[in-house]
Amino acid sequence: MNRNLLKIAGIVSAIVVVIMIGGFIYVLLSIDNSFWVTSRTINMKLDDRAKETFIVIDKQAIHPNSMELRMTGSLNGQGILKFGWSDSSYYRSDTINGDFNIYFERLDWYSDTCFFKFEPLSATNGDLKIECEIFSSRK
Incomplete structure (x- = not known):
C-alpha cells in the first residue's frame, strides 16, 4: 500500500510542477514589457x-x-x-x-x-x- 501512495504523491507532485511552470510562462508572456x-x-x-x-x-x-x-x-x-x-x-x-x-x-x-x-x-x-x-x- 505504501508504494501506491508514493506513486500517487509523485504523480500529483509532477502535475503541480507542470501547472506552476505553465502559469509562470503564461505570466511572462502576458506582461506588457513595452x-x-x-x-x-x-x-x-x-x-x-x-x-x-x-x-x-x-x-x-x-x-x-x-x-x-x-x-x-x-x-x-x-x-x-x-x-x-x-x-x-x-x-x-x-x-x-x-x-x-x-x-x-x-x-x-x-x-x-x-x-x-x-x-x-x-x-x-x-x-x-x-x-x-x-x-x-x-x-
Missing part, C-alpha cells in the same frame, strides 16, 4: 564642406539603452566621420575614404538623439547613408 525599436535612415551628399546632422531617433523613448548603427557610402578622397551625444561630445571618430562600411552592434546608448559630423580632408564629393536603430522602453 520594449521598443525605432529605426531612422538618412542619406546625405558629401562635398568639400563640413556637414553636421542631428537625428532625433525617437522622441517617445523614455529609457533608451542601446543602438545599432551602420554608416555606408563612398568618397573620392579622405574625410573624418564622427558621431556622438552632442555637437561637442563625440563618441567615435573614423577616417574614411573610398567605399566604406562602418557597423556598430548594440552600442550602449542612453539618448534618443545622435549627432553626426563629416569633415572633409581631401574629399570633394561622395555620399553617406546612416541607418540607426534605438532600443528603448516607454515605461
Whole structure:
C-alpha cells in the first residue's frame, strides 16, 4: 500500500510542477514589457564642406539603452566621420575614404538623439547613408 501512495504523491507532485511552470510562462508572456525599436535612415551628399546632422531617433523613448548603427557610402578622397551625444561630445571618430562600411552592434546608448559630423580632408564629393536603430522602453 505504501508504494501506491508514493506513486500517487509523485504523480500529483509532477502535475503541480507542470501547472506552476505553465502559469509562470503564461505570466511572462502576458506582461506588457513595452520594449521598443525605432529605426531612422538618412542619406546625405558629401562635398568639400563640413556637414553636421542631428537625428532625433525617437522622441517617445523614455529609457533608451542601446543602438545599432551602420554608416555606408563612398568618397573620392579622405574625410573624418564622427558621431556622438552632442555637437561637442563625440563618441567615435573614423577616417574614411573610398567605399566604406562602418557597423556598430548594440552600442550602449542612453539618448534618443545622435549627432553626426563629416569633415572633409581631401574629399570633394561622395555620399553617406546612416541607418540607426534605438532600443528603448516607454515605461
